[in-house]
Amino acid sequence: MAQLSLRGIKKRFRETEVLHGIDLEIGDREFVVFVGPSGCGKSTLLRLIAGLDPITDGEFVLNGSRMNDVAPSRRGIAMVFQSYALYPHMDVYENMAFGARLMGLDKAEVEQRIADAARMLRLGELLKRRPRELSGGQRQRVAIGRALVRKPDVFLLDEPLSNLDAALRSEVRLEIARLHREIGGTMIYVTHDQVEAMTLADKIVVMNNGRIEQVGSPRELYETPANTFVASFIGSPRMTLVDVTRDGDRLGVANGGAVAVGAVPDAKALKLGLRPDAVHLTRGAAEGFAAQVVYTEYLGDNAYVYARLADGTLLSARTTPNDLFAPDETVTVTVAPGAAHFFSAEDGRRLSP
Amino acid sequence: MPKLRMTGRGLWITFLIVPPLAFVALFIVYPIISAFAYAFFDWQGLKRLDFVGLENFHTVLFVEPYRSWTLNAFKNNIIVFFALMVLQNGLGFILAYALWRELPGARFHRIAVFLPVVLSTIIVAYLFKLFYHPLFGVVNISLRGLGLDGLAQPWLGQSGTALWSIIAAQAWHMVGFPTLVFLAGMQRIPGEILDAVRMETESEWVKITQIVWPLVAPSATIVFTLLFVGAFNWFELPYIMGGLDGSPFGSTDVLGLYFYRTAFGNVSAGQQDFGLGSALAVLIFLFIAAIATVITVRLRAREIQI
Numbered sequence: 001m002a003q004l005s006l007r008g009i010k011k012r013f014r015e016t017e018v019l020h021g022i023d024l025e026i027g028d029r030e031f032v033v034f035v036g037p038s039g040c041g042k043s044t045l046l047r048l049i050a051g052l053d054p055i056t057d058g059e060f061v062l063n064g065s066r067m068n069d070v071a072p073s074r075r076g077i078a079m080v081f082q083s084y085a086l087y088p089h090m091d092v093y094e095n096m097a098f099g100a101r102l103m104g105l106d107k108a109e110v111e112q113r114i115a116d117a118a119r120m121l122r123l124g125e126l127l128k129r130r131p132r133e134l135s136g137g138q139r140q141r142v143a144i145g146r147a148l149v150r151k152p153d154v155f156l157l158d159e160p161l162s163n164l165d166a167a168l169r170s171e172v173r174l175e176i177a178r179l180h181r182e183i184g185g186t187m188i189y190v191t192h193d194q195v196e197a198m199t200l201a202d203k204i205v206v207m208n209n210g211r212i213e214q215v216g217s218p219r220e221l222y223e224t225p226a227n228t229f230v231a232s233f234i235g236s237p238r239m240t241l242v243d244v245t246r247d248g249d250r251l252g253v254a255n256g257g258a259v260a261v262g263a264v265p266d267a268k269a270l271k272l273g274l275r276p277d278a279v280h281l282t283r284g285a286a287e288g289f290a291a292q293v294v295y296t297e298y299l300g301d302n303a304y305v306y307a308r309l310a311d312g313t314l315l316s317a318r319t320t321p322n323d324l325f326a327p328d329e330t331v332t333v334t335v336a337p338g339a340a341h342f343f344s345a346e347d348g349r350r351l352s353p
Numbered sequence: 354m355p356k357l358r359m360t361g362r363g364l365w366i367t368f369l370i371v372p373p374l375a376f377v378a379l380f381i382v383y384p385i386i387s388a389f390a391y392a393f394f395d396w397q398g399l400k401r402l403d404f405v406g407l408e409n410f411h412t413v414l415f416v417e418p419y420r421s422w423t424l425n426a427f428k429n430n431i432i433v434f435f436a437l438m439v440l441q442n443g444l445g446f447i448l449a450y451a452l453w454r455e456l457p458g459a460r461f462h463r464i465a466v467f468l469p470v471v472l473s474t475i476i477v478a479y480l481f482k483l484f485y486h487p488l489f490g491v492v493n494i495s496l497r498g499l500g501l502d503g504l505a506q507p508w509l510g511q512s513g514t515a516l517w518s519i520i521a522a523q524a525w526h527m528v529g530f531p532t533l534v535f536l537a538g539m540q541r542i543p544g545e546i547l548d549a550v551r552m553e554t555e556s557e558w559v560k561i562t563q564i565v566w567p568l569v570a571p572s573a574t575i576v577f578t579l580l581f582v583g584a585f586n587w588f589e590l591p592y593i594m595g596g597l598d599g600s601p602f603g604s605t606d607v608l609g610l611y612f613y614r615t616a617f618g619n620v621s622a623g624q625q626d627f628g629l630g631s632a633l634a635v636l637i638f639l640f641i642a643a644i645a646t647v648i649t650v651r652l653r654a655r656e657i658q659i
Binding site: 050071087 | 545550563564567658
């Protein structure tokens with residue numbers, strides 16, 4: 001069982017406040033991903049949960065007990081580090097046994113747990129090797145194994161895939177997802193990669209500048225982003241955000257045409273959010289935003305076209321590979337009805353039509 | 354073997370290598386070989402007499418009074434080595450750990466601990482001679498001030514305390530060196546490894562003995578080897594504080610002093626004997642080289658690439 005509550009968590013390093021009051025509930029067996037650009041405070045928050053740095057203000061409660069002043073080793077939390085942080089002078093077996101022994105487990109229990117972890121992570125062959133003799137992916141599995149043998153209530157993973165090459169990354173990603181299904185613990189995973197966040201998470205916490213921007217399932221974040229930050233952070237290529245003025249049921253870009261997009265919120269000035277699949281590019285259509293193609297990305301099964309609108313905004317659109325546009329070509333942009341997102345022009349918050 | 358052509362590059366390399374090589378040969382290799390050679394001859398003053406084979410070695414090792422002197426000096430060197438191992442390297446490790454943990458005032462203490470290392474040995478020796486002065490020394494004055502009159506001693510003037518007093522001065526003088534080397538070793542340990550340990554235990558003892566100590570093995574190799582060489586070459590402090598005879602009664606005599614006295618003579622030891630001195634020098638050299646090699650090889654084996 002693991003129920004985490006973060007209440008008004010603040011963190012200051014000397015004069016600089018890096019977390020400005022984080023409130024978050026994490027339920028048992030949840031896979032939660034903290035995602036955000038570098039410097040947003042996601043790793044700092046993870047370290048506060050681990051107990052590696054003291055909480056300046058606010059309360060962290062785990063299973064009903066206040067954890068603020070509890071030593072990291074007594075919180076029932078295990079962590080997998082970005083650099084894996086294996087003990088270089090111990091072999092794989094010793095790396096895993098070290099923490100288990102310190103918990104006061106007897107020898108048979110330690111051996112049993114290591115055997116289980118080794119089987120689950122396919123480490124059997126490697127138990128007598130030193131970390132230096134392992135590949136990046138193997139080290140990664142040992143680091144996870146070291147966390148597993150402690151049978152913690154909560155697993156923390158700090159950018160665990162960032163040191164692996166791209167091919168290995170998707171493989172280990174699947175591995176972690178499988179592991180979570182098998183052991184069922186609560187996992188908190190930090191990454192700056194939104195693909196990792198989307199594919200792994202039950203719940204994504206999007207952070208920016210020491211604040212939570214939005215919490216929700218991957219689908220919620222993609223379909224109903226709470227503000228322009230989340231809208232542009234989740235989804236690749238990014239959502240295009242363009243300032244428009246409303247004229248009846250049509251939205252216009254400054255000296256660059258106008259389109260009808262279906263129902264529109266009641267505001268004079270808006271930010272219009274367009275995902276690449278929400279727009280359609282045509283040559284010489286009667287009505288739409290005028291745009292000039294900047295470049296085209298051909299990806300085999302589909303293609304992305306980047307075009308500049310009249311006000312300078314770079315728009316990304318998905319097209320079929322059969323329908324490529326040449327640079328500098330002038331195109332007209334139309335929007336699929338109901339596919340647009342609307343945000344307040346003042347504070348960037350989501351508006352409903 | 355390819356023929357070495359005297360191209361511009363080859364000339365440059367020769368030009369740069371020959372002077373230091375010549376320097377090393379003239380001032381290091383030649384004297385060592387000479388000392389080896391001298392040890393096999395009989396000497397009168399600086400005049401070389403007959404070849405005597407291993408006679409000089411035999412004399413310093415097995416003929417009285419040389420035998421007792423040799424053993425006494427060697428025994429003292431061993432005491433010095435083990436004492437400094439604890440007082441200098443042991444304390445150095447603890448100081449380094451405290452500095453590394455950034456306890457309050459760490460910046461000040463980092464400088465304070467290393468400052469004595471910069472002082473000249475002469476100054477340190479003189480300073481401690483003053484400290485240990487039976488009547489006016491700060492040590493005895495402090496003890497009397499604390500009402501511990503019974504503990505006030507003529508520190509350098511009695512056999513029981515003289516060597517230990519000099520060892521204490523040496524430890525104070527040089528403790529900053531192992532501290533600095535250990536501190537550098539500790540600072541190389543990646544922060545995430547320490548975080549990983551903190552996730553598993555809060556015991557400083559486990560952290561130090563199971564993680565930090567094994568990971569600073571390269572630093573330990575350096576300071577252990579240098580201390581061993583230094584302890585058996587020890588000369589300046591006992592020379593200044595105890596005198597060339599290792600007074601009182603040879604209690605501060607070490608191999609360095611004994612060699613110097615034998616080879617070059619002094620007022621009380623009578624005539625100089627270059628042959629015996631050279632034999633001693635060769636024995637000291639061989640002993641240090643052999644043991645230092647063993648220490649280095651054994652300690653190297655436990656070093657780990659971080």
